[in-house]
Amino acid sequence: MKLLIVGTGYVGTTTGLVFAEMGHQVTGLDVDTQKIQSLQAGNLHFYEPGLDELLRKHVKNETITFTDNIKKAIEMNDVIFICVGTPKEENGSADLSYVKNVAQDIGRYMNRSKVIVTKSTVPVGTAELVTEWIKTSQLQSVPFAVVSNPEFLREGSALADALKPDRIVIGSTSDTARRIMRELYDNFQCPIIETNPKASEMIKYAANSFLALKISFINELARLCDKLEININDVAQGMGLDHRIGPHFFRAGLGYGGSCFPKDVNALLHTAEATGSPLTILESVVQVNTEQPLYLLNKLKQALGGNLQEKTIAVLGLAFKANTDDTRESASIKIIEALINEQANVKVHDPVVKWSGSSAGCHQFKTVADTVSGTDAVMICTDWDEYRELDWSKLKPLVKQPYLFDGRNMVDKEHVAKMGFYYTGVANH
Numbered sequence: 001m002k003l004l005i006v007g008t009g010y011v012g013t014t015t016g017l018v019f020a021e022m023g024h025q026v027t028g029l030d031v032d033t034q035k036i037q038s039l040q041a042g043n044l045h046f047y048e049p050g051l052d053e054l055l056r057k058h059v060k061n062e063t064i065t066f067t068d069n070i071k072k073a074i075e076m077n078d079v080i081f082i083c084v085g086t087p088k089e090e091n092g093s094a095d096l097s098y099v100k101n102v103a104q105d106i107g108r109y110m111n112r113s114k115v116i117v118t119k120s121t122v123p124v125g126t127a128e129l130v131t132e133w134i135k136t137s138q139l140q141s142v143p144f145a146v147v148s149n150p151e152f153l154r155e156g157s158a159l160a161d162a163l164k165p166d167r168i169v170i171g172s173t174s175d176t177a178r179r180i181m182r183e184l185y186d187n188f189q190c191p192i193i194e195t196n197p198k199a200s201e202m203i204k205y206a207a208n209s210f211l212a213l214k215i216s217f218i219n220e221l222a223r224l225c226d227k228l229e230i231n232i233n234d235v236a237q238g239m240g241l242d243h244r245i246g247p248h249f250f251r252a253g254l255g256y257g258g259s260c261f262p263k264d265v266n267a268l269l270h271t272a273e274a275t276g277s278p279l280t281i282l283e284s285v286v287q288v289n290t291e292q293p294l295y296l297l298n299k300l301k302q303a304l305g306g307n308l309q310e311k312t313i314a315v316l317g318l319a320f321k322a323n324t325d326d327t328r329e330s331a332s333i334k335i336i337e338a339l340i341n342e343q344a345n346v347k348v349h350d351p352v353v354k355w356s357g358s359s360a361g362c363h364q365f366k367t368v369a370d371t372v373s374g375t376d377a378v379m380i381c382t383d384w385d386e387y388r389e390l391d392w393s394k395l396k397p398l399v400k401q402p403y404l405f406d407g408r409n410m411v412d413k414e415h416v417a418k419m420g421f422y423y424t425g426v427a428n429h
């Protein structure tokens with residue numbers, strides 16, 4: 001099939017390449033011409049393991065091409081995937097302006113019948129809005145169908161997730177559109193849930209909110225375990241081996257971040273409030289998550305005498321999790337901002353991300369050794385493998401004070417203690 005992907009970010013680029021791999025002819029469209037030029041030259045404009053190889057392969061074979069010619073791209077393709085961003089509005093709701101712009105472009109340039117698929121994460125009722133936006137922009141009446149087909153991939157393992165999803169959700173009221181979607185996903189070995197657009201839209205928000213809930217549950221429990229001197233990792237393992245609970249998204253740490261969970265939980269809360277059916281459990285999830293990055297930071301502050309002025313702190317990791325360059329809603333950034341507010345000097349390191357903040361109190365270093373050198377405390381904020389494998393015996397002579405705060409419960413605490421560090425994790429007793 002000839003497919004158009006509108007929005008070539010993390011989701012759009014991955015989706016396009018996976019469909020190209022499945023034998024479809026794909027066009028990627030974006031308003032950002034720099035991204036388009038980079039992708040057409042075979043260079044991925046973001047960090048995602050394994051994706052650059054697939055990009056080079058399909059650009060070379062011409063099974064995927066990239067363009068910023070909106071009119072031509074829409075005219076030439078019959079199935080159009082909307083993969084643009086849906087960031088958080090001030091009031092917590094999802095900003096649908098990018099989706100609306102795309103829908104209006106589609107309406108304006110629609111020359112023959114098309115299937116419009118929303119892959120962006122959008123609130124319940126958006127399929128109806130997209131239908132309306134397309135209709136009111138059409139210059140001539142052309143039939144079309146709108147499908148909700150939410151994406152569940154995770155940054156850092158986007159390719160594997162998109163090639164082998166746990167399930168595919170198709171929400172549509174059109175039999176023809178459902179048939180086309182089934183054909184498109186024919187080679188995928190997973191259950192397909194067919195439902196109406198509203199249920200499909202809700203599945204995505206409910207799934208992300210439930211995962212966020214698991215994270216906040218284990219983090220709040222960790223605070224209790226900390227007081228009782230219980231190792232939260234043992235508790236999480238003991239619980240997670242129960243198949244009804246499962247081990248995933250169940251590690252105590254600095255809380256969830258990234259471009260999805262925070263905004264999606266807030267958007268669902270906004271929907272609940274607007275509908276007059278509050279989700280109080282999710283309100284607590286947000287509260288725990290807002291407090292969590294500061295939980296370990298407060299311990300660090302106490303260890304250094306309650307005042308961080310003139311203290312130098314090493315922060316290891318900027319990305320919101322390992323294997324991505326995404327820093328949106330990263331706990332690490334929140335910790336750095338709090339440290340700067342406390343007038344600490346901050347030295348940061350990340351194997352992939354460049355620090356873009358402008359504060360004179362924060363500087364990035366190329367190596368971990370240079371980052372920790374002369375610092376009063378080291379805090380691990382991102383679970384990069386590189387930090388798991390550090391030789392702490394070589395780092396010990398470099399630090400001013402040997403305090404190590406492990407926000408990811410990822411280093412061997414007995415080993416670092418032997419190397420002379422005072423170790424504190426998140427209830428990692």
Ligand SMILES: NC(=O)c1ccc[n+]([C@@H]2O[C@H](COP(=O)([O-])OP(=O)(O)OC[C@H]3O[C@@H](n4cnc5c(N)ncnc54)[C@H](O)[C@@H]3O)[C@@H](O)[C@H]2O)c1
Nearest residue numbers: 007009010011030031032084085086098101120121151155
């Ligand atoms: N990133 C993830 O892990 C993930 C996972 C599942 C779902 N989602 C959802 O998928 C959607 C996209 O997320 P993302 O992380 O890929 O976003 P992104 O910011 O990486 O990419 C969005 C792209 O859309 C482009 N764009 C904006 N307006 C456009 C227009 N009018 N025409 C063409 N292109 C336009 C932007 O230039 C950008 O390149 C969001 O709704 C997100 O919630 C994201």
